[in-house]
Amino acid sequence: MASVPSVDDDRLASLIDTVEARPSMTVTAPATDEALGSVPRCTAADARAAVESARKAQGEWADRAVGDRAAVLDTVGEAVLDRQRWLVDVLQAETGKARADAFEEVLDVAANADYYAREGPGFLASERRSSMLPIVTKAVEHRHPKGVVALIVPWNYPLTLVLSDALPAILAGNAVIVKPAEGTPFSALAAADVLADTALPADCFQVVTGDGPELGPPLIEHADAVGFTGSTETGRTVAEQAGRHLTDVSLELGGKNPAIVLADADIDRAAAGAVDDAFANAGQLCVSIERFYAEETVFEAFRDRFVSRTRQLTLGADTDWATDVGSLQSAAQLEKVTAHVEDALDRGATLLTGGRARPDIGPFVFEPTILTDVPDDARLTDEETFGPVVRIESVPDAEAALERANDSRYGLNATVWSGDRSRGESLAADIECGTVSVNDSYRTVWACLDGPMGGMGDSGIGRRHARQGIEKYTEAQTVATQRGPPMKHPAVPHRVWAGAVSAFLRARQRLPGWLR
Incomplete structure (x- = not known):
């Protein structure tokens, strides 16, 4: 143990003692399911x-x-x-x-x-x-x-x-x-x-x-x-x-964060990034990717390399720096993750790797899991799993991938992989998420402290960073000071005043922006 x-x-x-009685x-x-x-x-x-x-x-x-x-x-x-x-x-x-x-x-x-x-x-x-x-x-x-x-x-x-x-x-x-x-x-x-x-x-x-x-x-x-x-x-x-x-x-x-792998992507790099995106903190990360859409011409290559890299991860409930994936945080999380996987498999999904709890390692440890052919009525299709479980699907082209990525009530985070950075950035801008990384995992966005971070849709309101x-x-407070005559109607007929103000605004609109 x-x-x-x-x-x-x-x-x-x-x-702790500051609040008594x-x-x-x-x-x-x-790690032990014992009192801490x-x-x-x-x-x-x-x-x-x-x-x-x-x-x-x-x-x-x-x-x-x-x-x-x-x-x-x-x-x-x-x-x-x-x-x-x-x-x-x-x-x-x-x-x-x-x-x-x-x-x-x-x-x-x-x-x-x-x-x-x-x-x-x-x-x-x-x-x-x-x-x-x-x-x-x-x-x-x-x-x-x-x-x-x-x-x-x-x-x-x-x-x-x-x-x-x-x-x-x-x-x-x-x-x-x-x-x-x-x-x-x-x-x-x-x-x-x-x-x-x-x-x-x-x-x-x-x-x-x-x-x-x-x-x-x-x-x-x-x-x-x-x-x-x-x-x-x-x-x-x-x-x-x-x-x-x-x-x-x-x-x-919450989020049900998507990733898109385009046909021109560096597949080795995308597979390595996918492991990071999906299984950091055992998938218990708000910006973790839970669904991947790869263009059909590269789907098999991406699938095989992603699965291979995932199987190389080390699991542990310990303090060893060599451990890649730790424990889920509670019995409730383990129950939810297990239920999502079993539900998908019962409905016809294909298990590519993982899929099991590992009580031999720790009471709440669950294997990094990749599924494919997940039907639309499965729970993990649109419910946030918040664990080390992802689905990968083949799509015919980038347009289909974008449509699938945006087919969610959530809009927190996404990732795009492309060999053409400009194309990747253009596609990223069309994804309905508050943050999107191009050609790297969530860490690129998370580390961009000068860029706001938050969600669209059911993923929240407001931003951090x-x-x-x-x-x-x-x-915010605005303090306005008048340095000339008071801003009120002068002692002229209202019609004359309205005409003068209108003429002033028309003239102002014709000035260069820096003079307005």
């Missing part, structure tokens, strides 16, 4: 108290110069790299993911901290805006913090989706309260430990552990903005609750 790192650490214990909830290690530790089961009253104390601390934080706030992000970036071994241990302990996948979370946080420390102050700077009367009026847009931001975070990337989302909110002058998934609270507590060693006021970052139905509603009601990452079904509930309270909300939801990833945590 696999062993896992301990989370019985003084750094975490001190944070509460019933506890047990956290299970996916326990955290308080906070109440709705705890959530409201957290918002209240965060609001009191937030004003002081917002009053600090943006350069001072950016310095905190620099500290965070350095700290996560300095503590990477400990953070990776915590991540592996409560997620069961492969060590390389856990390290990617640490790397992502460090990269986001560096990006927003460097670019964020510019995104928050006040900017001049043009006016209809540019000579006599002046308009300036300011960015103010929302106040208290609640982040409701899933279990698949419990460090990235805490800190990488919290950092732009903090830089913008907000306080942040995190409600982690029930199965992965220790990563959020580890994030709190990192921030505790910075100049951020203590109550400006808090973690409330417990059940989603208990803590979600009071956080949504009393916070000023909510960021949620998770299933589309739960996202609808969050959006409904936020709508009732007029709370700003950003949602990254880039300017949009920090502006969503701010309120």
Whole structure:
């Protein structure tokens, strides 16, 4: 049986003990299905108290110069790299993911901290805006913090989706309260430990552990903005609750992400990228590819190389850096993945590789699985599997591939493989997804921190990364100053005034753009 790192650490214990006299909830290690530790089961009253104390601390934080706030992000970036071994241990302990996948979370946080420390102050700077009367009026847009931001975070990337989302909110002058998934609270507590060693006021970052139905509603009601990452079904509930309270909300939801392999693609490269796209973090990645469409002239070659590379992957529920694919996070995930595969096979799909749970490796380990000839009525045709399971299908041409790729209620992420980059980029622009990689796996898009990332359709609203990833945590305010006579009807007949204004606008439209 696999062993896992301990989370019985003084750094975490001190944070857990901050909420006293509460019933506890047990956290299970996916690698062993044994108790890993326990955290308080906070109440709705705890959530409201957290918002209240965060609001009191937030004003002081917002009053600090943006350069001072950016310095905190620099500290965070350095700290996560300095503590990477400990953070990776915590991540592996409560997620069961492969060590390389856990390290990617640490790397992502460090990269986001560096990006927003460097670019964020510019995104928050006040900017001049043009006016209809540019000579006599002046308009300036300011960015103010929302106040208290609640982040409701899933279990698949419990460090990235805490800190990488919290950092732009903090830089913008907000306080942040995190409600982690029930199965992965220790990563959020580890994030709190990192921030505790910075100049951020203590109550400006808090973690409330417990059940989603208990803590979600009071956080949504009393916070000023909510960021949620998770299933589309739960996202609808969050959006409904936020709508009732007029709370700003950003949602990254489910996906059934497609990939297109064109006839002119480098098939070896596409097959290698497909393995990465499909099986990173055991497929438990919002932007993982779950369906591949290859043009028929290269389908067999792509299929055979993809299957061959997949069979070479090493499975494990351990801390060995050589492990390629780790465990699923829970019994519920294993049950869902198994059900999707069995349903597809029962309906006539063909199994190319994998297809089995591997309790000999770990209680929730499932083999990387490739299916083909999957009928349209199978569950995995349009339901997100969120595991190491993909389907590959042959299509006659690029147009058919595009049609199949867009035949989904989801629109989160996609990949295109083509030997002609311009053609690949053109096809990518026609895919109805918020992000698309050309000739590489999801990592190309994920690492593009200066490009917004999010979903279309049932994959959510709002964006993370880039300017949009920090502006969503701010309120825009326009201050317009009149430097000439007041803008009102002059003491002339209305008809004369209307004619003069119309003539002015016609003349303005004829000016070069830079003079308007």
